[in-house]
Every structure is written in structure tokens, then in C-alpha cells.
Amino acid sequence: MSETEKSSKKTRTWKQDPEAVKADILKAARAEFAEHGLSGARVQDIADRIKTSKRMIFYYFQDKERLYEAVLEEAYRSVRKAEAALNLDGLPPDQALARLVEFTFDHHRSNTDFIRLVMIENIHAGRHMNNIASLIDTNTSAIQQIERICVAGKKAGLFRDDVTPLVIHWQISAMSFFNVSNRDTFSINFGTDLFSETAQTDLRKKVVESILASVMR
Amino acid sequence: MSETEKSSKKTRTWKQDPEAVKADILKAARAEFAEHGLSGARVQDIADRIKTSKRMIFYYFQDKERLYEAVLEEAYRSVRKAEAALNLDGLPPDQALARLVEFTFDHHRSNTDFIRLVMIENIHAGRHMNNIASLIDTNTSAIQQIERICVAGKKAGLFRDDVTPLVIHWQISAMSFFNVSNRDTFSINFGTDLFSETAQTDLRKKVVESILASVMR
């Protein structure tokens, strides 16, 4: 009985670190929600992913739904941060746009959890996003980024006059998002050929070409 | 007590119609699953949507999961039937492709339940689609349709030599699918402008242009 004891003290206790616990819960919850959806996720399973208890989850996040919303908000925040880090200043309009498409394509591909959370949120008709105030201003910055490219492109006579930033963004998102979100059903229906590393590189090139082709004069 | 009686017979009974009941259950289940997902759907709610009981659902479909699979199979079957009805023979390659894009865009838009089922199935990594044998042969016909257009297009010198049917299909699907699947989160983030009737007509045109631009010489 006594040989398993490690510390000199008799009373076995734990260390407190509220912020780390909260962060751990959020991380585990993101994985769980991304994998199983809101109703499919199990609070117990979230607790099991890290070394904590259900009790702690409710202590910090009140209930399952608010935890989900916290996950969603955090996911959006981190994605936006990465997007903001992309600097396109100084590039000619067509190259800037190409670069943006490539970045988005890659970024979505390496953030499957985020994509899945957005899918799940769409299943819920975006019901939980209304509670996230921080979205409004920061998402428009994505459009403004394209807006700047468009203005420069039109001024340089490279882009057509009828291109609109919102539609460009929609197109980029559509293909970059679908590539991740529908990978499984697409693979089952049409094979996995398109999802090998080399094929994805080719596909990304095609997406860039496609966007540019519909924008350039 | 007695004034509410309608029929002359004393024993109030029911009529049997197994096929109709099964069809009703499938229809109600499709709506329920499309709305709430697999784990979010409630068998009791499916029963409540029509005039039947939970018991009947299990009687005909064994369990929730097999009911879901039946819904999925039926949904794919009906969509494929609609696709097969589209006749592009006789049209020049570019017009045929434009027509196909328009059709797919519209078709996805008017079949939100199907789109949502596919979204849900992707959340589940396509786990339930492996049980659907009927998919294999019929989905390849979608590719063959584009293949025919591509061959004609290349022969006519209209299309580039490096276009591949699978990528074309992927592009068409991506934009047509995303337009429906991500409508809610997109609207919340960037406004509903893109989803008015007129804007959707414009958007469809842009999608057609975009596909054609990346295919034509």
C-alpha cells in the first residue's frame, strides 16, 4: 500500500490552474463537437479526452450549448487571426488574388475541425452564431481585402468592371470549403483520386485559374 | 359522450395500408433527419409528423440507424432520377455544359433536404453510404455525361485539352452545393444580399461563366 506513494506528504492533492483547465476543456470540446456534432457530442467524452470531470465543464461553461458556442467563437477567432496574418500588399492584383485563393484553399484543408464546426452550425441554421458579437466587424475585413484587390485590378485594367468582392469571396469559399466538407461522400461516390497530395495541388491550381479566368478581362 | 360518435358501428377501428405507412414514415423521417441530423432526430417526433406510432417505425425499419440509411438511399435514388431526366443531346458542347451547370445549381437549390442529408452524412464520414449498393453504377453516369460533353468540346476545338470530367463535376458540385449548404452562416457573416431571387439568378450566371471560362480555350 505504501510503496506506491511518491510524494513525501501523506495527503495526496491536486494543483489548481483554472485558465489551463478552461483552455483544455475548450480544445477537447472543439474536437468532440467537430467529430460528433452538437447533439452527438457527449459531455462525458469531452471530460475523458483530458484529465478532468464533467463537473468542471459545467462549472466553467454552465451547459452544453454554451460550451458549444464558446467553441464556435474561439474557432472563428483563431481562423480570423490566421487570415489577418496574410499580407498581400505590394503584389499585383492578379497575383494577390491567386495568393489569396491558394491561402484559403490550404487553410481550409488544414483546419478540418473548423470546417466541420461550420457545417454543424449550418445544420442548426446558424442559430448559435447570433450570440457571437465579435463576428460582425472582423468578417467584413475579409471582404475589404478582396475589395482592395478588385479596385487595384480594375484600375490596372486587368479585371472586368462587373466583378464584385462578395461574389469572389463566395466562389473562393465555395470551392475551398466543399473540398473539405464533402470529401467523404465525394470519395465514396467518385473515388479518392482527387484527394491525393498531388491531385490536390493540381486542383488548387485549377481553382486559382478558374477564379482568375472569371475575373480577368 | 355518445354525440361525438360518427360511424354507426360501435367498434372504432383503423384501416390497414402498409405501403402507404412505410412511405409516410420515410417522408417524415427524411424531413426530421434533414432538420436535426442523425443523433438530433427524435423517433417520437417522426411518428408525430404523421398519424402513426414509434412502434410502427421500429416495426418497419428495425432501428433508427437503418431508418436513416433507408432515407439516405431513397434521397439519392430520387435525385438521380431527376438528373437522368436531363437531356443534353444535340446541344453544342459549351451550351450543354452551361445547361448542366444551370440545372445542377437550380436542382440543389430546390432540394435542400437532400443537401442537408449529404452534409449530415459527411459529418458522419460517409459511414452509412457504404451500405448503399445502388450508388456505385449510377453516380458514374454523372461523370460520363460530362465526359461526353468534354470529348465533343475538345473535338470541336472549343475546350482545352487538359480539362477532366471529374474536376468539372467537382467544380459544379462545389458551388451549387455550397450555395445551399452554407447559406445560413454565409448570410450571418456577410448579409443575405446574395440570396435574393435576382441575386441568385446573377450568381448562377457567374457560376456558368466561371466554369466555362476555365474550360474554354
Add this chain to the structure above:
DNA sequence: GACGAATTTAACCCTCTGGTACATTTTACC
């Protein structure tokens, strides 16, 4: 019109799971 199979009803059951009550330990602060 009787008999067995198919279909429907009504009432349950039992597990899973979100959420809580209460005791205990840690920490900040004086």
C-alpha cells in the same frame, strides 16, 4: 366463419446523459 399471419395499439422498460448537491481541497489575503 375460422384460422393464422400481418398490422396496429397501448403500456412499458432501461440505459444513457445532461445536469446537480454536497463535501473537500486549494489559494488568496489578512
Add this chain to the structure above:
DNA sequence: GGTAAAATGTACCAGAGGGTTAAATTCGTC
């Protein structure tokens, strides 16, 4: 080193929801 508040552990509950049991009713058919 005492005290209150924050943080954690332990055990538990209540209800929801998938699935079942058993009896009643219908229907084909001989």
C-alpha cells in the same frame, strides 16, 4: 494560521429517448 472564496472530487438524480412486450385488430384464404 485563520478565513472566505475559488476550484475540484464524488456521488447522485431525473428525464429523455431508443427500443420492447404483449395484446388487440385487420385481412387474406381455405
